[in-house]
Amino acid sequence: MNAFGLHALVLISEWDEAGAEKAIRSAAAIGYDIIEVPLFDPGSTDLERTRDLLRQHGLTPSVSLGLTAETDISSPDVAVSRAGIAQLHKVVEATAFIGGTIVAGVIGSAWQKYLTPPTDAGYRNAVSGLREVAQEARAKGVVLAIEVVNRFESNLLNTAAQGLRFVEAIGEDNVGVHLDTFHMHIEEADAAAAIRACGSALRYFHVNENHRGYLDTGSIDFAPIFRALVSARYAGAISFEAFSSSTCTPAIAGNAAIWRSVFEDGEDVASRALDVLKSGMASAHRAMTQVGR
Ligand code: MN
DSSP states (O other): OOOEEEEGGGTOSOOSHHHHHHHHHHHHHHTOSEEEEEOSOGGGSOHHHHHHHHHHHTOEEEEEEEEOGGGOTTOSSHHHHHHHHHHHHHHHHHHHHHTOOEEEEEEEEESSOOSSOOOHHHHHHHHHHHHHHHHHHHHTTOEEEEEOOOTTTOSSOOSHHHHHHHHHHHOOTTEEEEEEHHHHHHHOSOHHHHHHHHGGGEEEEEEOOTTSSSTTSSSOOHHHHHHHHHHTTOOSOEEEOOOOTTTOOHHHHHHHTOOSOSOSOHHHHHHHHHHHHHHHHHHHHHHHHHTTO
């Protein structure tokens, strides 16, 4: 059975001392196995406190982030791309320190709306930069899972097929694709087929609704998606993500265009989502057993 994760920003606005404690305590109480820690800036995070709280509550961390314009590893400007490499080195080190094995999110480019297409030089910088980060990450037991996001949040990787090609170009066995149902709903012709096409290259998975609020109250059909995860023999984490203007910081709201309050009570959203994930995956396993996968 897959481990179920909860993105901390469903519960809190920032991973500061109070936020970390609240997120870890609540996620454990609700019954999640993993708390997804937003580590945009490991230098300003009390990593020892985070590590101790995780141990105390028996939760495993995964780490996610988006790079910025200043640390855009896909920039054709080598100095900017190198700033991205340096940032990811810090994130990998921090992840290993708090006991994590996954760095996910928008780490192949900046997390922002671009006004121009990617450049060949930028693509090459991103591939070689991530290869360098991956080689260090392997020594620390960390996997890089590169999130494929919709066209309004990056110009580099908008479909699973693009993600797969990118990961193959990097060519390191601790680098894979991170897919997300919200983004797939916008970009893929067939989300289930996209998951199956990734196969063993799929290393992290976000589940969220098309409006990013309560799970299973929108227009995404999750049953074929869950069956595709079973059929791809995906063994990684399934992490629930949701965003509401009631909890988002202005920076996150700006990147992900979170302008409406789609929920007020993060604990309630998270708790109901875990029920949907557990029953959805259990049904998918039963269905796929019947058809012999
Ligand atoms: Mn996501």
